[in-house]
Amino acid sequence: MSAAHFRQWLLPAVLIAALAALPFLGNAYLVTFTFTILIAYILGQSWDWVSGEMGYVNLGHYCFYGVGAYVFSIALVAHYPALFAMLVAAAITILIAVAVAVPLFRLHGDYFAFATLALLPLAEILAFNLTSITNGGDGIVLPIQSVLKASYLIALGVCVLAFFSTVWINSIRFGYALKSIRNDEEVAEVLGVRILPIKIKVLALSAAFASLAGAIQSWQMSYIDPPTVFGLNVALIPIAMVLLGGSGLRWGPLVGVIVLACIQQWLLVNIQSLQATVYGAIILLIGRFMPGGILRAPWLRNSRWFGALSQEHHEYIVEEKSGNKASTADTLPLPAIQVNRSKPLLECENLRMEFGGNVAVDNVNLKIMEGEIVGLIGPNGSGKTTLFNCISRVFDPTAGRIRLAGKDLSELRRDEIARLGVGRTHQIPRPFNDLTVQENIAIPLMFHDTKLSSQQAFLQAREFVAYAELEHRLTSRADSLSLQEKKALEFARALACKPKLLLVDEVASGLASSEVMRFVEHIRHVRDRYGITVIWVEHIFSALAQVVDRVVVLEQGAVIADGTLNEVVTNERVLESYLGGTVARAH
C-alpha cells in the first residue's frame, strides 16, 4: 500500500473508528442524533443507486424501509434473535422488490415516479388493514430492551457497507450499466448491455439496504405503526436529503443527510412552532437556487477546500500508456475477421415493418456478403433507418426473417444481437451525455468481453479514442463535444462493439468535406483491415460512391434497385425517385 493510498484511507478509517467509539463515550442525545443520521444515510444512499445512478426516480423507496421494519418487528415479537430477524427482513424485502421490479420497470420517466409514489399509500393501507399480520393501526410494540448501542453499531456497519458498496459499484461493469441506462436505455441495449437483470438487481440491492434501515430503526424505537413507516410526509425526507446534497455524486447523499439532519435538529431545539414551515422553506430555497444539490453549486465546486467533495463518480482515467502515441488505426483491438466473399453475412427475407397502416419496410429481401460495403440510399422516409432498427431489434419486425451468419435473429434481444456482432451508429448521434468520451467507448467494450476488467476496458478504449482523433477530449463529457466530434465518437463506439456487421447511419451528413473524406477512409479501412462488413446509409452520394461495392435503393420501404454503382446510377426508376431530375435531364 503506497503512502498516497494510506493517506487516502486514513481519514475514513479514523472517522469510522471515532463513530464506532461514540456510544461508549458520548451522551445518549448525541448517540441518538447520530443514529438518525446513519439511518437516513442508508436510506438516501440506497435510493440514489436506483435514482441518481440509474436515473429511475423511485418515490416509493420508503416502502422497503417499512416492509423491513414490519418483518423485523413481527419476527422479533415471535422471539427470533434480532440479527436473524434482520436477515429475514432483508430477504423478504428483496423478494418483494424482485416481484415488483418487472412490472414497474415497464414504466419510464414520470410514470415510473407516479407508480412508485402510489406504492406508499398502498403499503400504508395494507399495513392498516391486514390486522392479523400487522396489528393494524395499533402498531406493534417490540419487547423492551436497551438496544441503543447495539442498534447504533449495526447501523454504522450497514452505513459503511453502503458507502463502500457505492464506491465499488461505480468502479465495476454493473455501475457502468446503471450509468448507460440513465443516459439512454435503448442505446445501452444496442451496445450490448442487458438491462432488465441490471434493473432488478439494483432495485433488490437498494431494497435490502432500506429494509435493514427499517429493521434497525424499529428495533431502536421499539414501536412501529403504519404512519411512522409508510407515511408520505416522512417518506420524502430522505430523498430530499440526497437531492440537497447532490444526487449521483459520491459524497452527495452523505453531505445532504448531515446538513438537513442538523438543520432539523436545530429547528427542533430552537423553534417552538412552524418547524415544518422553516424546514420546507429550506428545501424550497435549495430547490430554487441549488437544484443540483449543494455539491454541484459552482462556488463549492471551485473552492479549494470543498472542491474534492463534488467529485463525480466517473473520473476513472487510466494514466499509464498515455505516452504511447503509436496507437494508430492498425492497432485497434479488434479481431481480424476471415472474410469469405461468397458467404452471406446478413440475409433479410420478406422483411416487413408496419406502423398501424403505414408500411415502413415492405417485403425487403436483401443479402449482404461478408466483407462487402453496401450503400443504402433512398428518399427521406423510404425506410432506411427503419431497416436498421429492425436488424438491431429496436423494432420488432411485423413479418419476415433476418439472419446473421446463418443465425436467425428473430428470437434474440437487442443486446444479444449486439454481442453477436451488429454495431450501429445513429443518424443523430446519441452519446451517453454525462459520461466522458473514454467511458462512452469503454461501456460496449466491457459488455462484449465479460473477461475484460473495467480497467482493461478503459485502456482499450484509448485506442478507439485515438482512432477517432479525440484524444484531446478523452476526459470531456460527451455533451460538450461538437457535432463532428460526436459523430466521430458515435462511429468509434460502434466499432467498440467489435462488430462483424457495422450499420452506419448518415455519419457524414452535416460535416465539412475533409471530415466526410475521413469517414470514407475509416469505412474502407475497417473493412480492409478487420474484415468488417458495412451497410452505409448516406445522402452524400459522392462520398458513398468512393467506397461502396454495391448500392441498394429503397423507396417507400421497398427495394427498387440493387446492383453496382453504375447499374444504379443509370436505373430509370432510381433517377426518377431519388437521384433526381438533373441527372435525368442530362440524358
Add this chain to the structure above:
Amino acid sequence: MTVDVIIQVLIGGVLLGGVYALVAFGLSLIYGIVRILNFAHGTLLAVSGVVASLIYASYHLHPVFIALLLAAATFVFGYLFYMALLHPLGRRNHFESTVGTVLVTVGALLMLSDITAVMAGATQRNIQLDFEAFEIGAIVVSSAQVKILLGITGLMLAIHLLLTRTWFGRALRAVTENRVGALICGVNSTRLKALTFAFGSTTVAIAGVLYAISFPVSPYMGFGLTVKAFTIVVVGGVGNLRGALLAGILLGVAESMTSLLWKPEWAPALSMILMLLILVAKPQGFGKKSA
C-alpha cells in the same frame, strides 16, 4: 341492502368523483403544459378547504362568494409562485430542473400544510350548510349535494368553454398536442405556463370549497389527494378534460361502492391499485387527446 341504498351511495360517489376530477384536471393541465409534477397540488385543496370553512364559520359569507375570493387569491398566488420559483429552473439542465421542481413543490407542500395547521389547528372541519333534504322515492338527496353538483357542472362547463372558446384555451390545447409546433406559431411559452399554473391552482382552490361542503378537510390531507389526482391523470390522459371527468367519477363511484359492498377501509387503496394495474397494462399511459 336495497337498490335505493345503492343509488344513494352512487350519487355520493359521483359527486366525490366530480371533485376528484376537478383536482385532477388542474394537475393534468399543469403537467401537460408546464411539465411539472406538482406535489403541492392536493395540499392547495386542503388549505383552501380549511380557509373556506374558517371564513364561512366566522363571516357566514355565501360559499360561491368564498370560492370567488379564493379563486382570485390562488390565481395570483399560482402566477407568482410559478414566476418566482419554478420558471427560473427551466433554464437549468434537465436533471437539475427536474430535481429543483421536486424540491420546490415538496417544500411548498410542507410549508402550506404546516402554516395552515398552526393558524387553524390540525383538526378536521367543514362548511356546514343548512340541511334540506329532497326525497325522491326512498332516495334522499341533500341540498348540499345538489349545490355541489351544480358547482361541479358549472366549473366543468366554464373550463370547457375556456379551453375551446378562448385564445388561452387554444394555446393550451396546441401546446399539449404539439409543444414545438405551438411555440413556432408564436405561443408565448413563459406566460402560458405561468397562466396555466395559476389556472390549475384556481381550479383546485374552487374544488377545495366544494370538497369542504360535503367532506371534512384538514391541513395534512392534501398529499393523498395528489396521489389520487395522479391516478386520474394517468387513467384519463394528460390534458384531457373528458378523460379526467370519467376517470374521476369512476374512482369516486368505485370507492363508495367498495365501502358499501365490501369494507370501507379498503376504499382508499382502489386508486393506487387502479393506477398500478393500468400503468402496467399500458406503460405509456393513455394517449394525450386534447381536452
